[in-house]
Amino acid sequence: MTLLPLAAEGEAASLAAFLQRLLKYDRAAAVRLQAAGEALAVFGRAPALDVVVVRVVALAEPAELDRTVSAGELLEAVEPAAVTVPAAVTGPAWAGMLPPRGGWRKQEGLPESGPLGLAVQAAVGEFKVRVEELPEDKRTRGELDRIGAEIWGRRLGSTALPLRAAHAAYVFGLLRPEASADLLTAGSWLRLRTPYGSVALRKAGGLPGLGVTPL
Numbered sequence: 001m002t003l004l005p006l007a008a009e010g011e012a013a014s015l016a017a018f019l020q021r022l023l024k025y026d027r028a029a030a031v032r033l034q035a036a037g038e039a040l041a042v043f044g045r046a047p048a049l050d051v052v053v054v055r056v057v058a059l060a061e062p063a064e065l066d067r068t069v070s071a072g073e074l075l076e077a078v079e080p081a082a083v084t085v086p087a088a089v090t091g092p093a094w095a096g097m098l099p100p101r102g103g104w105r106k107q108e109g110l111p112e113s114g115p116l117g118l119a120v121q122a123a124v125g126e127f128k129v130r131v132e133e134l135p136e137d138k139r140t141r142g143e144l145d146r147i148g149a150e151i152w153g154r155r156l157g158s159t160a161l162p163l164r165a166a167h168a169a170y171v172f173g174l175l176r177p178e179a180s181a182d183l184l185t186a187g188s189w190l191r192l193r194t195p196y197g198s199v200a201l202r203k204a205g206g207l208p209g210l211g212v213t214p215l
Contacts, residue, residue: 109183
């Protein structure tokens with residue numbers, strides 16, 4: 001049993017909120033944990049948006065760990081001052097293809113976090129309107145995915161980052177009006193970074209199981 005002391009009570013609350021959001025959309029979600037020094041990175045896959053969402057938690061003591069666990073079991077193990085890491089589970093395919101730790105370079109052209117959030121809200125509204133305009137017999141999964149792919153595949157500003165990355169950051173509480181947002185690249189990966197965490201995805205293709213229906 002591995003016990004990780006947390007740096008502050010707020011760290012426990014933020015980790016629990018992140019896990020609850022994951023479990024809301026995937027009750028069987030798994031997360032990969034990587035601890036290095038006094039930081040614990042929690043990687044989860046945002047269902048339907050085909051991105052990896054990362055939440056970093058500050059630890060009270062240095063630790064070394066790399067384990068894939070059940071998100072539900074991890075949530076149950078979160079206490080105000082520490083988290084007990086559950087036993088490892090067989091990881092999904094995405095957990096073996098995480099973004100690199102280093103080599104990231106900042107890219108220009110990304111709108112600020114406030115406009116990004118507004119763009120996400122406008123896109124969600126557009127999706128709902130376009131679906132409501134469809135005749136009942138045309139509201140198939142294929143048609144919904146086609147509309148979603150068109151909307152969420154749009155690029156943000158002058159960057160290669162698709163709108164679905166900002167949507168994932170918004171859904172998981174990482175994109176907030178008062179916080180900064182940066183775009184980083186490393187090899188074939190893109191990363192939307194805010195003070196609350198990151199969203200990462202490959203420039204071309206994506207992670208296994210692409211879907212585009214809004215969360």
